[in-house]
Structures are given as structure tokens and as C-alpha cells.
Amino acid sequence: MIRAWTPPAMFALVGVLLAAASFARGDSGTGAVLLVLFLALAGANSPLVFPRSLTSAEAVRRSAADGRPVVYWRPGCQYCVRLRVRLGRRARRAHWVNIWRDPEAAAAVRAVNDGNETVPTVLLAGRPHTNPDPAWLRDRIDGLSPPRDPGGPAR
Secondary structure: OHHHHHHHHHHHHHHHHHHHHHHHOOOHHHHHHHHHHHHHHHHHOOHHHOOOEOOHHHHHHHHHHHOOOEEEEOOOOHHHHHHHHHHHHHHHHOEEEEOOOOHHHHHHHHHHOOOOOOOOEEEEOOEEEEOOOHHHHHHHHHOOOOOOOOOOOOO
8 A cells, every 4th residue: 555655645745845945945936836736746646546446356246247347557657547537537437456456456467468567457348458548448438338227227
């Protein structure tokens, strides 16, 4: 869990230090801009931006039941952040697995990427796709049937 917060903590720390240096020189405008910029980078790289992570086994089980993709990711990965941001609200329709929290997930990613932990790796219909184009994944998610209301019949 500590590794997950290292990149955002470093962005925040660097932002505070640069802003403090700018404020000390009397350049409060630059200091404020730097602080906001680095805090935004910290937020974008934090685990809070991603939907709640599941274990690999749970995500694969749910994917088999509902057909939704499984997205293997890790905090601090710029390509994972790019995918998450470009999916927008559709990201909630995928099962997200943090490979730093689940050794089984990291092993699954290494198995399909020649021993490398290359993320994002998307498992869709049992087939792995390494660092897919976000537009491609959006189209696949849009093609899924809408979620059914568990309390009543499908409309």
C-alpha cells in the first residue's frame, strides 16, 4: 500500500517545496500555480482516481458472469491514468485490479507480457490486450449490454 502512495506523495512534496521557494522569493503567483499543478498531478496519480480494486480472482469471476473487461493497473503508471481519464464514467463498467496489491494479478500480467509487468493490461472475453487504445476499449464497453436492475426484470 505504501508503494501506491509514493508517486502522489512525491508530486505533492515537490509542489510544496517549489511553491515555498517561489513564495520566499516574493513570487506568490508562480508559487500558487506550481502548488496547484503539482497537487493536481498528485491527485491524478493517486489510487483514489481509480475505481475500487478487486483481487484478480474476483475480477475474473465477475467478468465471466457479466462480460465486462478486467483492467490490470498500478499506481503511478501514466498509461493507466491516461486510460482511466479517457474512459471517463465508463471506467465504472470495468473491473480494476491493482497489481501491486495482488501478487496473483502481477503474475497474470507477467504471464501474458513476456515476464514484464506491463500495464494497463486488459482482459476481455478471456483475451489479453496490453496498453490498448482507450477509444477501442470505450467502444467495447459501450457494446456491452446495459446493467440490469437486480431488483426487477430487464426492460
